[in-house]
Amino acid sequence: MIDELRACRHFYTGDEVRRYRDGRITRNGTDLSRAEIDAAVTNFQPVYDAWVAARAAAEAAKVQRETDAAAIKQDNAVKQLINASPDQIETWITNNVTNLAEAKAVLIRLTKALSAVAREAFVDD
Numbered sequence: 652m653i654d655e656l657r658a659c660r661h662f663y664t665g666d667e668v669r670r671y672r673d674g675r676i677t678r679n680g681t682d683l684s685r686a687e688i689d690a691a692v693t694n695f696q697p698v699y700d701a702w703v704a705a706r707a708a709a710e711a712a713k714v715q716r717e718t719d720a721a722a723i724k725q726d727n728a729v730k731q732l733i734n735a736s737p738d739q740i741e742t743w744i745t746n747n748v749t750n751l752a753e754a755k756a757v758l759i760r761l762t763k764a765l766s767a768v769a770r771e772a773f774v775d776d
Contacts, residue, residue, distance in 0.1 A: 716774065720767045728757075729764050 723729055732740065748754050 713774075716767075716770050720771070723763050723767045726760060726763075728760050732760070732764065 731743075735743065744757065748757055
């Protein structure tokens with residue numbers, strides 16, 4: 652139970668842990684029973700578990716964004732696009748995109764690059 656109290660960040664100090672062991676936790680000047688203390692921890696556990704899951708999901712999403720961005724940055728066409736001026740981009744597309752398959756390939760690269768930029772710009776960390 653002491654570990655649960657620490658995990659829930661409900662009681663931190665050694666003195667508070669000793670008071671729990673002795674059954675001397677108070678709320679509004681009234682001593683709480685061991686059962687009341689255990690019930691408070693038990694009721695808080697689902698909230699804590701949801702918080703841990705949300706943090707893990709946010710961290711996993713951040714790692715995925717970083718992995719995706721690194722992969723996109725390795726694409727030579729994307730590197731050239733980043734360093735090109737608008738006129739150079741227009742000239743390159745005019746000269747190199749001559750059929751539907753090439754247009755799809757360029758559109759996919761552009762969409763991946765835009766997606767990576769948008770995720771970084773609009774993410775709520």
